Amino acid sequence: MTSSPAPAAARPAPRRPVWMLLPVLAVALATGAVPVVLGGDGSPSWMFVYVALIALLTGASLVVVAARAAGRLRAAWGLLAGSCLVASVALGELAVVDLPSQASWVPRLLAALLAAAALGTFPGTVTGLQRWVLLGLDGWLLGGSVFVALWLATVPGARLLDSPESLALGSIWLLGDLALVSTVLALTLRLPRGTRVGGAALALVGVALAHGDLYRAFVGAGAWTPITQAAYVASWTTAGVLIAATPWIAPSPFRAGTMRVPTGPGLRLPYLVACIAIAATTIAWALGRPSDPLLSAVVLTLLWSLVTSQVLLAIENRRLVTQVSRQADMFRTKATQDGLTGLPNxxxxxxxxxxxxxxxxxxxxxxxxxxxxxxxxxxxxxxxxxxxxxxxxxxxxxxxxxxxxxxxxxxxxxxxxxxxxxxxxxxxxxxxxxxxxxxxxxxxxxxxxxxxxxxxxxxxxxxxxxxxxxxxxxxxxxxxxxxxxxxxxxxxEPAMHASALRRLDAAARLRHALAHDRLSLAYQPIVDLRTGEIYAVEALLRFDHEDFADWTVTEVIEAAEESGLIVPVGGWVLDSAVQMLGQWLRAGIRARLNVNVSARQLESGGELALQVENALICYGVPADMLCLEITEHQLVRDLDHTTVELEKIRRLGVRVALDDFGTGYSSLSYLPRLPLDSLKIDRALTCRVGSARDTLPAVLRLGRDLGLAVVVEGIERHDQLVLLKASGAVLGQGHLLSLPLGERAATDLLRIGSIRIENLVDVVPSRPGDRTPRLAI
Known part of the structure; x- marks a missing residue:
């Protein structure tokens, strides 16, 4: 059964200031001071047992941390735990040998390799072999330069002649510590501020180890005194406590984003320090300092690192330039080309x-x-x-x-x-x-x-x-x-621009009229042609003459359709018309009402049906007294969706009429599918009644066969009325029967309940092409 990952490990590194390390560092120094305070009794064995126990406890603590973590973080803390456990063996061995040079170097080397592997395994560190090599070279340039400075400052020339082999062997560990500190610092400084506390803790671990190995390399190899031993043990004890505390401060020390090796001015510092170290060594040799193989090897590796870093950086810069160039080309293409078709955008x-x-x-x-x-x-x-x-x-x-x-x-x-x-x-x-x-x-x-x-x-x-x-x-x-x-x-043609401006002007005027309550309704009767009785009235939108002196109703409606204003305007018409119908019914006037709706209102996803239902309830109108009209060419724009919306309306009990039938597709295939109650035949077919191209009788028969009521629109002449009655037309509407009426006139006509058809006279529309003459409402 696997342990679940620690919540802290799964989250991004929290922002914590570096000064939070001060209490931890104080505890670590206090723990490391114990062998210094008690180290003068001449018995070093207990001190090495002490530091070995600290390393063992640190390794055990990291095992617990690794068990709670997951993925690369588990592997990193596990490798670091193994490094501490192996180091405890190496430190314990020092308790039974007379000089550190007599101890086996194998456990120490294994511990160092495990620590290096752990550093490369932590999530958020650099990726790619080339970047790791660059980072390692940077670390070596700094660490090797510090080693050269320490070597020249603390190791006199006479010491080189006394014990060069033991001195060189002990110094290898110090070189490794300094390179480790420099690499960790390089990683830490590439993190954003507020996320460096974990890296700083690991860097302090390297500093403590370097301090201990400084005594072992430059002092202990020649004289392993109690004070020297105490300082060595104190350094390792401090390092062990810092390692144990690090995962509790920063569960993922370098997880603050993808680490990248910078290629700008920040890399000049390692080069500068390395050049100073090489120059100082050359001057020391020129002044008579004996040359030694270790210092010569370090200086040569610094020179090699300088050259290699420059070559790798040149390769990296070239790669980055190529990548930036490709990205620039890609962005340029995206900025100028359509992503789907490849055409210019x-x-x-x-x-x-x-x-x-x-x-x-x-x-x-x-x-x-x-x-x-x-x-x-x-x-x-x-x-x-x-x-x-x-x-x-x-x-x-x-x-x-x-x-x-x-x-x-x-x-x-x-x-x-x-x-x-x-x-x-x-x-x-x-x-x-x-x-x-x-x-x-x-x-x-x-x-x-x-x-x-x-x-x-x-x-x-x-x-x-x-x-x-x-x-x-x-x-x-x-x-x-x-x-x-x-x-x-x-x-x-230039007239098209003028027409577009006119439509925009009409839409703006309509928006203003709607906002300032300057719209009104007129009502045109639908008449039973056999008896003259008022079957229903159709609500028609009208405007104030001051707002629309030069516009026809048709022009304004088209502008409303194009601009989308037809939805709020249509909602106003529906609400106002149903309110008027409610007033008539409460006054004892039996009336049916037809209201025009737009296809855009039907496309509102059920809102029209909800609006109709709310209006019926609000004004106390029976649903069967209301009929909604939609024009044929709008109806077939999206037949399936329209059918669904009309079904919702009919389930309320509201009737549905197909307006202007004969001007659109007039397809027999969709009529049986639609939830209709009546057809309104367009005036274009009415104008041809009695001619050789008269199709109106066929449409009347079609309506009867489908069980639909048929209303003939556009009746303007007495001879049309006679021919329509002879063809079997029952319901009609037009200027001959009645002009659209204002609220008061419509109320008076509905009280009478009928018109005298035999007294009708022909009516000529007030303007050519104007389907409904304008009224002063």
């Missing part, structure tokens, strides 16, 4: 257009704005993966069709743009038509065939146009292409 294309408009041939430039018709349906039906493949194939076709001098880019979503240079008006239209035909051909994606079409807007920049205005004009032409039926090319 929006910003890059805009820059190319700007450059083309500043060239001498700007008058021969054309901008195309391209949009895929039906792309959303492909995404919704087959998923985004198929949609992405479709966009990639579209980009391939565009790149294949344009000329070498032209540029094509992805603008975003399913929108593409093209810049045509050196082209006449005829050439620009020809290229646009070729692109449209290519994009409208079937696509083979996987095992399925996908068919979409393309709408294209074309604009020739004017003298004062910049890239933004050129793209805006092409977008306006694209809007006209879609408005005209899609799958076509439309060329920009």
């Amino acid at each position: 929006r910003s890059e294309f805009t820059g190319r257009v700007e450059a083309a408009l500043h060239s001498p041939t700007r008058g021969q430039v054309a901008v195309l704005f391209i949009d895929l018709d039906g792309f959303k349906d492909v995404n919704d039906s087959f998923g985004h993966a198929v949609g992405d493949e479709l966009l990639i194939e579209t980009a391939t076709r565009l790149a294949a069709e344009i000329r070498e001098t032209d540029v094509v880019a992805r603008f975003g979503g399913d929108e593409f743009v093209a810049l045509l240079s050196d082209c006449s008006d005829e050439t620009a239209v020809e290229v646009a038509e070729r692109l449209r035909a290519s994009l409208s051909a079937p696509y083979r994606i996987g095992h399925r065939e996908v068919v979409v079409s393309a709408s294209i807007g074309l604009a020739r920049p004017g003298e004062d146009d910049d890239a933004e205005s050129a793209l805006r004009n092409a977008d306006l032409a694209l809007y006209r292409a879609k408005e005209s039926g899609r799958d076509r090319v439309s060329v920009f």
Whole structure:
């Protein structure tokens, strides 16, 4: 059964200041002072037993720490525990030998190797052999230079002649300690401030070991005195206590982020120190100091380390330069290219257009704005993966069709743009038509065939146009292409810009009217053509003449649809109309009410059904007295979703009517699927009644066969009324029967309950193309 990792080991290293080591260091020094205080009795055996026991206890403590840790951290503390346990054997051996030089060096070497392995295993240290070599060379340059300074300062020339072999052998351990301290310091200084406490503790361990081996190497090899032995034991005791305390201060000493070997000015210090040490040695030899093999070897390794570090740093710098160059190329590509299609992206294309408009041939430039018709349906039906493949194939076709001098880019979503240079008006239209035909051909994606079409807007920049205005004009032409039926090319005309500004103005005025309660409703009766009885009334939106003096209702509604204002405006119409219906019912007036809703309201994810339910409850209106009308072309935009939303509404008991039937798809396949109660035949079919192309009788029969009530809209002439009654029409609506009425007039008419059909006279609309004459409400 494995132990669970310690929570502290699993979390990032906490931020703790280095001064937190001071109490630990005080305890360690106090523990190490025991052999110094009691070391003058001439019996060293107990002191080595003491320090061996400290090392044993430290190793046991680290075994517990390793058992609680996990992964590399467990391995690191385990290796360090093994190093302490082996060191306890080496220290215990010193209790039974006369001189330290007589003790076996094997346990000490094994302990050193285990400690070095532990240092490289800790999480967060440098990765990669080259970086470890660089870090080790830095450590050696500092540690070896300090050794040279100590050697020159404490070892006189006469000592070199007395016992050079024992002196050299004892000094090897000091060299290792100094290199270890320098390496740990290099690692620690690369950590952020506040996370260096663990590394600082391990560096102090190395300093304590170096202090002890300094006595063993330079003093103990010649005279192993009680004071020397006490100092050696005190240093190792202090180191053991510091090692035991480190994991409780910093469970992961170097886990503060990925360690990296810096390549900047920070590396000059080791080089400078090494150069000073080499120069000092050379001067000492020149002044007559006897040369010795150990010092010569250290100086030679310092020189080798300097050269090797420079070579490795040059290789590392070259690698970093190459990596930065590649990353710069990658970022440059990402900044200028579309990640999916590989085409230039929006910003890059805009820059190319700007450059083309500043060239001498700007008058021969054309901008195309391209949009895929039906792309959303492909995404919704087959998923985004198929949609992405479709966009990639579209980009391939565009790149294949344009000329070498032209540029094509992805603008975003399913929108593409093209810049045509050196082209006449005829050439620009020809290229646009070729692109449209290519994009409208079937696509083979996987095992399925996908068919979409393309709408294209074309604009020739004017003298004062910049890239933004050129793209805006092409977008306006694209809007006209879609408005005209899609799958076509439309060329920009200045009137399109004026029309766009007019729509924006209408949307702004509508927003202001909604915010300041300047909207109103008119009510137009739906009449039983057989008896003249009022079957229902339709609520129609009206505006204050001061706000919309030059706009028709149709224009404002289209602007509301395009801007998204139709949702709050439609909500206001629904609430106000149901409130009026509630007032009529409470006044004893039996009335049914029809309210128009937009497809955008149906796309709100069930909010329309909730709004209808709340209005019915709030104003006390029976659900069967309310009918919602939605136009045919809006209904089939997303038939499945619309069907679901309409079913929610019908479950409330509210009726649903299909408005303007005959102007959209008029497909017999979707009528049986839709949850409908009635059809409202568009005035375009009413205008043809009695002509050779009269299809209205067939539609009336269709409605009866489907069990739907049929309302004929747009009745404006008496002869139309006569022919409609002869065709079997039952319900009708139009200016002949009644103009839209204000609240008071509508209330009075509903109290009467009928109109006298025989007294009707023909009515001409107040403006051509205005379906409902404006009223002063």
